[in-house]
Amino acid sequence: MDNLDRGIIDLLRQNARAGYGDIGQEVGLSASAVKRRVDRLVADGVIRNFTIQVDPAVDGLHTEAYVEIFCRGTVAPDELLRILADVPEVIDAGTVTGSADAIVHMRSRDIPSLEAALERVRHAPHVDHTRSAIVLSRLISRAVD
Known part of the structure; x- marks a missing residue:
């Protein structure tokens, strides 16, 4: 896991519904590169699930x-x-x-x-x-x- 992965994770923590393109603009990657990284983070068990927090x-x-x-x-x-x-x-x-x-x-x-x-x-x-x-x-x- 590198700094780009950490940046992606930080952005997903703030908003699990963020689009790959929006995340890519923030971390300097294309939407497809972000998707590949997210898929790998999920496959590796780094990202366990995507969820919402309800009051x-x-x-x-x-x-x-x-x-x-x-x-x-x-x-x-x-x-x-x-x-x-x-x-x-x-x-x-x-x-x-x-x-x-x-x-x-x-x-x-x-x-x-x-x-x-x-x-x-x-x-x-x-x-x-x-x-x-x-x-x-x-x-x-x-x-x-």
């Missing part, structure tokens, strides 16, 4: 929280994945260093539905307790995938 509020998901999960004993990441995969309000999760075992990003319609989702997580085997922080306002939101 979660459109789907009624107005409440957002970050939740630390604390487990009893040692719990394998696969077990945490199994627990969290069954909770649709979980939109992102990862194991972490520090006192918590995992951090989970959740979205729900409202506080009662968030509380119900948290209860499902709290009652899962191996989960000792959680600590939650509800998002009041979003300051920065960058897509990384």
Whole structure:
């Protein structure tokens, strides 16, 4: 991957619907050269998919929280994945260093539905307790995938 590929990817991150000709004008390539590079980036798995980002509020998901999960004993990441995969309000999760075992990003319609989702997580085997922080306002939101 070279600087031209990085430029193409940056432009596609800004607008996945950008035309090859428009991208080519920005990076100094023909539309067909951009298409060949995009096809190669897709084939190589660098570009995984093309998508849109929709405001979660459109789907009624107005409440957002970050939740630390604390487990009893040692719990394998696969077990945490199994627990969290069954909770649709979980939109992102990862194991972490520090006192918590995992951090989970959740979205729900409202506080009662968030509380119900948290209860499902709290009652899962191996989960000792959680600590939650509800998002009041979003300051920065960058897509990384």
